[in-house]
Amino acid sequence: MNLKRIIKASAAALLCMTAACAKPVEKKESVSSEAAEEKEPDILDLTFMSSTAVYSEVLNMMTSPEQYRFRKMKINGIFGYRTNEETGKMIFGCVILDATQCCEQGIEFIRSGDYTFPDDYPEPGEMITVEGTFDYYTDGNLVNLQLKDAVMSPYEENG
């Protein structure tokens, strides 16, 4: 077999592949429709997962939040909070650490009902389980994940 022909064919194949990279948006749309066709469970329960798997799934939510929007979700994590400096509003979050505990991702949660801080909330750093409806908003380049109508409970071990 002619080596030059193989080199040309390989180069062409590589060029095609890299050129295909330039159209991820169209591809993504088809992916999300495919995903919608798949039968998904009523609630995305991540409470049985290991730290590596939960962290990865939350990273996937960060990169493709539209695929998870409005899905019911249940997740374990560490309770944390911060205050929005502009609005003065308190933001509560469920923090997920990776396996090495060097990196973290957080999901904000908004509880349904009237709750006062700190009486109705655990100590920061305590493990919690949060169940709510997934949503997100963007702040510049940053994507912030949210669980709306959330129900927060003490940590439930699952699996």
Place this chain on the structure above:
Amino acid sequence: MGWIIEQLAKYLSFPFVRYALITGVFISLCSSLYGVVLVMKRYSFIGDGLSHVAFGAMALASVLGILEQKMIVILPVTIAAAVFLLRRPQNTKMAGDALIAVMSVGALAAGYLMMNVFNTSGNVSGDVCTSLFGSTSILTLNSFDVTMCVVLSIIASLLFVVLYNKIFAVTFDENYAKASGLNTDACNLIIAVITAVIIVLGMNLVGSLLTSALIVFPVLTSLQLFQSFRSVTVCSAVLSVICSLCGILFSILAGTPVGSTIVAAEIAVFIIFYVAALIRRRA
């Protein structure tokens, strides 16, 4: 055992786990095939250097804001570096190993610097951790990445099969192959390009710092018990795929970083084969 099967069944209902397993099999297969060539040609360290160049290119893609289409930047840059390293004239001022070291640390430092100075994601430590050590990178691929990895792996593996005799000739005695009329330059160019592609793919599986393990370990393990090129190649491919699958599944179940778990599995198998070879020699 029942608990493990039940847990695995739950995990497999998530697309990111299925993607990781499919991609892991293909990447480990093609990396082990070309690993045989690189180890035999004494090019093991090139994989390490190229993986750092790929990290630098990934940082550049991140700064340019095209992280989702990062292959557009990473592939050409890594291929150019591979061709430059493997095809440069031997009688130049800078020795080959020094050049690899310079490119390796230079790209690593530049990449980390860019990710810090032009921080676009807000999670630099997470990005660096996952791209250097592959802590979760294989679990965060989208379907496009999966397609890309699978197609490139298939192309690389098919080329290996089609060019098996030529690669064999170039690997063992390049001068003889050249004297026999084989276009060794073209063959080396193909090996250089595919090596770069495999490094980029391997980055997705185990991270750029650990990519060399994916290339070197299965081959060195196979060499403990097998001698012929064909048997070493087949054994490397089988071991590499099994270690990757076991590593991915174990890390998902136990919550360990994926890249280092796969490499730990390869180290364990290497030790087993090493001991088996010792026993066989003494018997």
